[in-house]
Amino acid sequence: MTAPSGSVPAPSSGAGAARPVALVTGGSRGIGRATVTLLAAEGWNVAFTWRENEAEARALAERLEGRAVPFRFDLRDREAAGRLAREVEEKVGPIAGLVNNAGVRRDGLLAALPDAEWEDLLDANLGGVFRCCRAVIPSMLYRRRGSIVNVSSMTAVHGLAGQTAYGAAKAGVLGLTRSLAREVGSRGLRVNAVIPGFVPTAMVADVPPEKVKALRSAEALPAGVTPEGVAEAIVFLLSDKSTSITGQTIVIDAGLLA
Amino acid sequence: MPDTSAVRSRIKTLLVESLHLQGTSPSDIGDESPLFGDGLGLDSVDALELMVALEKEYGIRIEGHQVGKETFTSISTLAAFVQERLASKPS
Numbered sequence: 001m002t003a004p005s006g007s008v009p010a011p012s013s014g015a016g017a018a019r020p021v022a023l024v025t026g027g028s029r030g031i032g033r034a035t036v037t038l039l040a041a042e043g044w045n046v047a048f049t050w051r052e053n054e055a056e057a058r059a060l061a062e063r064l065e066g067r068a069v070p071f072r073f074d075l076r077d078r079e080a081a082g083r084l085a086r087e088v089e090e091k092v093g094p095i096a097g098l099v100n101n102a103g104v105r106r107d108g109l110l111a112a113l114p115d116a117e118w119e120d121l122l123d124a125n126l127g128g129v130f131r132c133c134r135a136v137i138p139s140m141l142y143r144r145r146g147s148i149v150n151v152s153s154m155t156a157v158h159g160l161a162g163q164t165a166y167g168a169a170k171a172g173v174l175g176l177t178r179s180l181a182r183e184v185g186s187r188g189l190r191v192n193a194v195i196p197g198f199v200p201t202a203m204v205a206d207v208p209p210e211k212v213k214a215l216r217s218a219e220a221l222p223a224g225v226t227p228e229g230v231a232e233a234i235v236f237l238l239s240d241k242s243t244s245i246t247g248q249t250i251v252i253d254a255g256l257l258a
Numbered sequence: 259m260p261d262t263s264a265v266r267s268r269i270k271t272l273l274v275e276s277l278h279l280q281g282t283s284p285s286d287i288g289d290e291s292p293l294f295g296d297g298l299g300l301d302s303v304d305a306l307e308l309m310v311a312l313e314k315e316y317g318i319r320i321e322g323h324q325v326g327k328e329t330f331t332s333i334s335t336l337a338a339f340v341q342e343r344l345a346s347k348p349s
């Protein structure tokens with residue numbers, strides 16, 4: 001059987017086989033790091049970005065012995081996504097997979113939210129995804145090969161007080177995902193999203209324990225959600241195991257919304 | 259720098275090859291015939307693909323969101339755009 005022209009070939013670690021290249025934004029910690037690690041293990045060459053955690057990024061790259069290359073990147077820099085895509089293509093290879101994982105979370109009640117804070121959260125979490133997609137899509141279209149996974153958030157579908165801006169941006173990511181899937185589907189490119197449930201990462205380290213307990217009490221699976229569990233879904237959507245899936249969202253929440 | 263007719267002719271070939279146009283040969287495409295709509299029937303996704311092909315062919319950089327739709331009116335407007343970029347390319 002011939003694979004659809006736009007699919008990413010099954011990665012192989014065999015000698016001589018070209019490893020497809022994935023770009024993961026926000027790859028030095030949490031879900032991003034788990035995704036980078038799993039992609040490398042599954043036969044991909046990975047470019048990943050970091051903004052603040054240079055030491056962690058370098059340690060990860062070292063641990064993965066050349067299968068992952070770190071790049072400094074700031075989601076909010078309007079010129080950075082295009083520059084990043086070009087650098088990755090030059091240094092690592094043509095990008096076949098993009099994981100928009102980087103994000104910025106800060107909470108604040110809407111009634112007290114300054115305009116600048118609203119704009120910054122929208123621009124980083126939604127604008128950043130838009131710019132990264134725009135940077136990689138022309139080349140993916142040209143090669144008729146590519147899969148994009150956008151990391152949304154539980155707050156896109158389940159309201160949380162204090163997250164109107166973050167939640168609006170993450171809900172926007174789901175809308176972007178569906179429409180972009182329609183724009184590029186004719187060339188075999190796929191665009192999907194994941195919604196991680198409550199994952200104990202540095203990003204949510206400031207959430208008060210009682211709030212964590214309340215959130216987690218709704219989970220059906222006592223083990224909860226791990227970064228690795230989310231990474232499994234992301235890698236599935238990036239790979240050719242999901243060639244018939246586009247415009248969809250997978251919720252990885254240990255049954256919280258069930 | 260390649261002359262206008264060489265650029266036009268090369269773009270016609272790239273168009274047919276990179277967009278996998280079935281049943282069209284480069285010589286079928288007129289310099290002034292419209293690329294979109296009733297002409298060759300290209301769409302905006304085709305235009306993005308063609309931009310990448312031009313980047314690779316001529317070693318120029320084209321940001322999709324910085325290129326006006328009028329650039330893709332015809333082979334002659336595209337060729338003029340490529341020549342302009344080649345002229346301003348740092349050597």
